Amino acid sequence: MSQASSAPLVEVDDLCVRFVGPDATVSAVNGVSFALAPGEVLGILGESGSGKSVTLRALMRLLPHRKTRMDGRITIAGHDILRLDAQALARVRGPVVAMVFQEPMTALDPVFTIGQQIAEAIRTHESIDGVAARRRALELLELVQIPSAARRLDAYPHQLSGGLRQRAMIAIALACRPSVLLADEPTTALDATVQIQILLLLRTLQRELGMAMIFVTHDLGVAAEVSHRVAVMYAGRFVETGHVNDVVKRPSHPYTQGLLGSTVHGVAKGTKLSTIPGAPPNLARLPEGCSFAPRCGYAQQACRVAVPAQVEEGGTSGVPHLTRCVRVQASSAACGTTVPTTA
Template sequence: MNTAAEPFVRLRNLNVTFTGGRKPVQAVNGVSLDLRQGEVVALIGESGSGKSVTMRTLLRLHPPRRSQVTGEVRVAGRDVLALSDRELADYRGKMVSMIFQEPLLALDPVYPVGAQIVESIRRHENVSKAEAHARALALFERVRIPSPERRLQAYPHEMSGGMRQRAMIALALACKPQVLLADEPTTALDATVQIQILLLLRELQRDLGLSVLFVTHDIGAAVEVADRIAVMYAGRIVEEGTARELIRTPRHPYTVALLKSRAHGALAKGARLETIAGAPPDLAALPPGCAFAARCGLAESACLQSRPEPVTLAPGHLARCLRTDAVAALAPVAVG
């Protein structure tokens, strides 16, 4: 992993507000995040916490008439929010590419998967159809799709879920991007296939030197693949640190709650699965204080009055919480 001071991907005070409904919905609220070359960063949290919205901003996939995006989004020094339509078309897939959560919806149902990969390669590079086909075949072999030549001719609905996800990874890698966005790539798969896909992603990342932003609601999956983890809640990053730090010394009550709700931990102890009481807040009417306070057993009156600023616990380890010392007492229970 390159630990150079200047990150390859830089987000600063990112805000994304959707304006299509009766009330504006602030899905992302002041997010700052770095991704260095060769690094894997995982964004974790419950559905609706702003993970995928943050990721999609890097490709400017939000509808411009129904969304407002402010802040700084830079990739390799380029201002992504200032790219023209022509520049954006060249940037997508070539500089930054994405593995979507449901490949059956992301892949075009009326074209063979191989044809879609060939089209993507020829869109970005001046190569013949035969050369693009050869590269597509090599990609299928790389992601370990059986009978790759035959599968290139298959339509998305003719593939299994795991095979479609591998094809989606091949498509995302077709034009040799430097940044790979993985939006919950294992959610719709069974446990065995999930592990295979996670191992494949980590192997490809190491072999190709990719920078990866990995979105998941599964903290166990994040620990398996990520160098650093950022925990999101109600559109904000509430804790960030190395995977090792967040597992061993979590300092935000939401991170602790996510750790305690891991299924394998409950099954190993023969106990019932723990859940997080309550529900996330309405993003169209966020409370004035800490957004997690209503679900937090450690909340005090101060937590309800103002949003906490980040507290530096160690170099690179931050938490937005007024009671980090009290949270420390809960950490051994969560880790155990």
């Protein structure tokens, strides 16, 4: 890439994604903005339905175009994604931005071998012959540490274990050496022991290849492990973003505090686990103001009037800690050690 390392590789400005159906319009993403520098890792954290996967798919324009309305601006390596025609978009997918999907069993074509699928991805973007593509495919399988890679080249997806399948999918995503790798809960569908291996592999590859990465997960531990920066998403908005240490150790938004509180780790046996009361809002009828207000223990009148602006309160190593909560303005020193949740 010709970019200087300081210039952002990915710039998202006020992204809105709505799904238009016959009965309702669902506002899945409501004004998301962020920038990502080359080699940086952003973790997007949120529950199912918070819009994190939709945000990721919007970056590659993978959402069904007939039903989707997208507003705002997405720039990746100088490409204005939302304004590209189909051919230009296809040229960006793969060499510039690639994706690792959640469920490797369903995201790989079942009737083509791993080798065929990697070689096809390479030959779509580069004019090399089949033999060279196959050799590259083998190198990629070795890169993602698949044992006896030469044999696995001719294996069909169903012949591999879940962990190997996910490694194969990472190999396909890396086939054209993307500058940005999007990972959509890449470890969620895997066994706990395999999860850690895949996570470490992704982190290693990201560092070795110097890729930027956006890592979507609902697991805070996973996000903390791989990310430099974390964004907590709720009802289609980033409610809190900042350096991993800031967000994990000093969460400002009541929702983040609730997420940190609802964990099964480190809780003494017998004590009731804490949860966030209520359920995520209906995205077809979002409440006025802060979307979390109906579930929030600290909600006040101001929360229901308008969406709170992002407020900066310090930061770590140049990454500002931003929160959308009216309380942060009132007491910017609040460290949120009390968690407003009930059992």
